[in-house]
Amino acid sequence: MDTRETEIRELLQKIPLLKNEIRKLIVGQEEVLDEIIVALLAGGHCLLEGVPGLAKTLMVKTLAQALQLSFRRIQFTPDLMPTDIVGTEILEEDHSTGKRFFKFNKGPVFANIILADEINRTPPKTQSALLEAMQEFEVTYGGQTYPLDRPFFILATQNPIEQAGTYPLPEAQLDRFLLYIKIGYPSREEELQILSGTTGSKKAVINPVVTAEEIISLQQLVREVNISDDLIAYAGELVRATRPATTAIAYVKEWVRWGAGPRAGQSLILTAKARALSRGRYAVLMEDLHAMAYPVLRHRVLMNFRAEAEQVTADEVTRTLIREIGRVN
Structure with a gap:
């Protein structure tokens, strides 16, 4: 085994170590945790949505503790300014x-x-302060550009049930998030485990197991994961099928106002590569594309007013497209 293979094998062993550290504090939420790690490996950002009390903030803080990276929390409020x-x-x-x-x-x-x-x-003016940072990994102030530290990973949270005093994220900023992750309630067994594990005196210690250099190396390795031309073509067809003006699928024409743009296809392929690598594979499978299609398209497929009234979601559109388009020809 040459040196390069040894380095890759050692890097891949860091991923289960990272998950194990986070699981010391976070019970369940396996799919959410997998998607956050996929976004980290792919070098993108996440938008987390869930009702209060589902450990969104705790999950992010635990991730930061398990990584040897600097961490800052910004509490967004109506009076927050861009300079803040x-x-x-x-x-x-x-x-x-x-x-x-x-x-x-x-x-x-x-x-x-x-x-x-x-x-x-926080108002759109302050929300937009993150746009340049998220896309360009740099900040411009007073005509001078300041590069941000790498890796750079933003995890934003929002509460779906409170609408008073909130400012919905504009589509341009939503598109900057690689994944839109929804967090649901724990199962009965998981909730019992949470109740018993968090109300005693014992506290878990989170050890840092991955360095910044290792994260950057893993992000570079993601780009090298193989994906066949057929799967690239499938990803392109899946994204194109979300557009009501050009698709032949009646379900999309009936419920969708605007479909996903080319960035969705890039995100789908990149996250599928990251998912494959996180599972120790060096090639993308169809299951990777199907799994990542939901968090990739969830915020990029805009439903029409009738769909919103009848609670038809972007996830249902994605599910229908996967079924309609079927397998690679």
């Missing part, structure tokens, strides 16, 4: 010369992992 996220210039004085100068004081966005808590509680 990006940073601002402050006037300082050189005591040796007496000259005054402006110095850029970096905001909390200058960290490896950012928890944007309740992102929909």
Whole structure:
């Protein structure tokens, strides 16, 4: 076995170690945890949605503890300003010369992992402060560009049941999130385990098991995972079929207002590669595309007013497309 194969094998062993550390505090939510790790490996960002009390914040904090990365939490509120996220210039004085100068004081966005808590509680002006950071991995202030530390991973949370005092994320910003992950209630057994494990005096210790350099190496390795031309073509057809103007599928024409753009296809292929790698495979299977289609398309397929009234969701559209398009020809 050559050195490269040994390095790859050692890197892949880090993924189950990371999951095991997170499971010390997080009970259940296996699919959610898998999708968060997929997004991390793919180098994208996540939007987490769930009712209060489902450990969204705890999951992100535990992930940060298991990684040897800097972590900052930003609590989004209606009075939060863009400078509270990006940073601002402050006037300082050189005591040796007496000259005054402006110095850029970096905001909390200058960290490896950012928890944007309740992102929909702040106005669009402040929400947009994250746009450049999410897409370009840099921040511009006063005409000067400041690169962000890598890896850079934003996990934003939002509460789906409270609408008063919230500002829905614009489609342009939604599209910047690689995955839109929905968190549901735990099962009966998982809830009993949560109740017994969190009400005593014993506290789990989370050990950092993956470094920043290892995360970057894994992200580069994801790009090298093989995917066949047939599966690439299938991913393209799946995304194109979400567009009511060009699709032949009646279900889409009936319920969808706008379909997904090319970025959805890129995200689908990249996350399928990350999912394959997280399972120790070096080639994408159809099951990877099917599994990642839901969190990839969930926020990129816009339903029409009738669908919203009758509670037809983007997940149902994706399920129908997978069934209609079928297997690769």
